[in-house]
Amino acid sequence: MIVGDGADTVLRVIPLGGLGEIGLNLLVLEYGDTAIAVDCGVMFPDEQMYGIDVAIPDVSYLRALGDRFRAIFLTHGHEDHIGALPYVLPGRSVPVFGTPLTLGFVRDRLREHGITASLVPYGSDAPRVGPFTVEPFAVTHSIPDSVGLAIRTPVGTLIHTGDFKLDQTPLDGRLPDLRRLAELGGEGVALLFSDSTNAERPGVTPSEQSVGSRFATIFRQATGRVLVTTFSSHIHRLQQVIDCAVRFDRRVALVGRSLIAHVAVARDLGLLHVPEGTLVDLAQARALPREQVVLLTAGSQAEATSALVRIAMNAHKQVSLDPGDVVVLSSRVIPGNERAIGLLVNHLCRRGAIVHYERFGSADERVHVSGHASQEELKLVLNLVRPRHFVPVHGEYRHLVRHIALAREVGIPAERCHLLEDGDVLELDGDTARRGERVTAGRVFVDGKGVGDVEDEVLRDRRHLSEDGLVLAVLAIHQQSGDIVAGPDLVSRGVVAEEASPEVLEPARDAVLEALAAINPESRTDPAEVKEEVRRALRRYFKRFERRPVILPFVVEM
Ligand SMILES: [Zn+2]
Numbered sequence: 001m002i003v004g005d006g007a008d009t010v011l012r013v014i015p016l017g018g019l020g021e022i023g024l025n026l027l028v029l030e031y032g033d034t035a036i037a038v039d040c041g042v043m044f045p046d047e048q049m050y051g052i053d054v055a056i057p058d059v060s061y062l063r064a065l066g067d068r069f070r071a072i073f074l075t076h077g078h079e080d081h082i083g084a085l086p087y088v089l090p091g092r093s094v095p096v097f098g099t100p101l102t103l104g105f106v107r108d109r110l111r112e113h114g115i116t117a118s119l120v121p122y123g124s125d126a127p128r129v130g131p132f133t134v135e136p137f138a139v140t141h142s143i144p145d146s147v148g149l150a151i152r153t154p155v156g157t158l159i160h161t162g163d164f165k166l167d168q169t170p171l172d173g174r175l176p177d178l179r180r181l182a183e184l185g186g187e188g189v190a191l192l193f194s195d196s197t198n199a200e201r202p203g204v205t206p207s208e209q210s211v212g213s214r215f216a217t218i219f220r221q222a223t224g225r226v227l228v229t230t231f232s233s234h235i236h237r238l239q240q241v242i243d244c245a246v247r248f249d250r251r252v253a254l255v256g257r258s259l260i261a262h263v264a265v266a267r268d269l270g271l272l273h274v275p276e277g278t279l280v281d282l283a284q285a286r287a288l289p290r291e292q293v294v295l296l297t298a299g300s301q302a303e304a305t306s307a308l309v310r311i312a313m314n315a316h317k318q319v320s321l322d323p324g325d326v327v328v329l330s331s332r333v334i335p336g337n338e339r340a341i342g343l344l345v346n347h348l349c350r351r352g353a354i355v356h357y358e359r360f361g362s363a364d365e366r367v368h369v370s371g372h373a374s375q376e377e378l379k380l381v382l383n384l385v386r387p388r389h390f391v392p393v394h395g396e397y398r399h400l401v402r403h404i405a406l407a408r409e410v411g412i413p414a415e416r417c418h419l420l421e422d423g424d425v426l427e428l429d430g431d432t433a434r435r436g437e438r439v440t441a442g443r444v445f446v447d448g449k450g451v452g453d454v455e456d457e458v459l460r461d462r463r464h465l466s467e468d469g470l471v472l473a474v475l476a477i478h479q480q481s482g483d484i485v486a487g488p489d490l491v492s493r494g495v496v497a498e499e500a501s502p503e504v505l506e507p508a509r510d511a512v513l514e515a516l517a518a519i520n521p522e523s524r525t526d527p528a529e530v531k532e533e534v535r536r537a538l539r540r541y542f543k544r545f546e547r548r549p550v551i552l553p554f555v556v557e558m
Contacts, residue, residue: 019394019395026041043080062092071129072085085110134151136150139163140208161195166377181381189385192391198372199406225295225321232256232261246278255282309529313523322351328357330367330368343526350522477558478525478558479557482521483524538553
């Protein structure tokens with residue numbers, strides 16, 4: 001590894017993910033012969049990334065560091081901070097530090113991938129790795145047990161806020177440690193990394209408690225079943241649903257694997273309190289009168305394969321909605337998912353359900369609050385810490401720009417604010433900071449066959465296309481009835497030798513028609529559902545030729 005002159009006295013700050021996008025958080029800090037990482041996250045694919053399960057940061061730079069890379073420090077248990085561990089640790093098994101809940105979620109993830117690792121809870125002594133000493137401090141966020149990090153280095157103290165908001169009435173009473181931040185600020189801080197997610201949002205993010213009072217009103221008025229969906233890791237949100245269920249004499253059934261797993265970990269650690277007899281399984285819930293039931297589901301982003309979408313389409317095997325049932329979408333609409341969520345709400349309304357979601361009702365009727373700090377909280381942290389240098393993290397480019405504008409407002413000089421993107425290098429020695437030569441950074445797409453199948457997207461697609469070919473399926477559906485008005489027309493390239501022949505394509509076409517006939521008409525009005533069905537049918541069909549082509553369905557709505 002070529003490092004510039006004075007490498008022994010320079011701290012190198014190298015974001016490999018999370019700066020310029022939401023997700024993929026991975027920050028490398030390097031001094032002399034030691035490098036550590038803060039967080040190691042994934043990004044979930046949007047509709048553009050066909051057939052891809054998840055994206056992880058390109059870690060070729062970490063790989064090149066070899067045994068100089070010595071530890072990972074986690075801030076909290078969200079997938080965009082821990083999800084890439086199963087892909088990074090097999091390359092180099094370093095100790096992973098975190099709080100108990102974070103490590104609990106990591107342990108589950110690693111077990112799914114059959115990986116063991118050294119997971120070390122933050123203890124009373126701040127862990128020391130080479131020249132770095134890392135001290136966690138409490139912050140509040142949309143997952144319990146979140147921390148920021150104060151990292152002592154030979155060039156001064158660095159503070160990383162992690163994802164945070166400053167909730168003054170947190171559900172578990174664990175306050176953000178502003179006192180520690182102020183003390184560290186008083187001692188002098190060389191560099192602050194701070195969460196930029198809500199840098200565009202004025203004011204202060206409301207407390208998590210505010211959602212609970214809204215829930216109580218909804219539960220009080222509900223006459224049928226109540227179905228609440230949220231992120232499965234949002235333990236405090238789940239707690240508020242459970243508290244309301246107990247208060248209004250309802251039983252709670254959990255729908256979805258991730259939800260059941262996360263609830264188990266949080267209960268084991270005493271971070272989620274569920275009175276005896278409150279949880280029932282789905283079969284028991286079905287036998288209860290509707291006004292005694294709460295269903296908790298994941299799938300808050302209207303993912304095509306989620307339980308909630310199936311329920312909304314009336315296609316779930318165990319759960320159906322009746323008119324008068326209440327559905328609460330207690331989560332943020334992640335940009336890019338607006339359309340899918342809009343369609344989901346349409347379907348829920350068709351079932352006769354009363355739907356509460358983010359854009360429904362006034363601000364004091366909210367069923368969701370953010371876990372990230374708004375502008376006034378961001379300024380407060382900047383003022384408490386008064387860092388010599390500032391690097392906004394965790395945000396798209398516009399969020400980073402806005403966060404720097406906030407730093408300027410509170411008097412941090414422009415030349416001390418550094419807008420870094422993935423792969424940029426900032427070299428810090430004592431007082432001054434300068435840009436170093438960029439390193440390799442980017443996204444790597446994983447398509448679900450697990451570790452060892454991680455390649456650059458282009459290479460992966462090329463290999464996939466060259467070995468297995470490509471199938472295009474084009475069809476038009478009627479927007480209201482879900483009838484197939486044209487197609488499916490199939491075009492295949494490089495799949496099988498006799499692919500142009502009707503003997504291959506006709507049965508493939510029939511397989512698609514058959515699959516679509518088997519789902520209910522309402523599901524057929526949803527292009528995302530139709531695409532998923534087409535993909536599934538063709539994948540099944542081409543298996544008989546021992547081929548796994550890239551399948552691109554195009555669905556036109558008429
Ligand atoms: Zn987070």
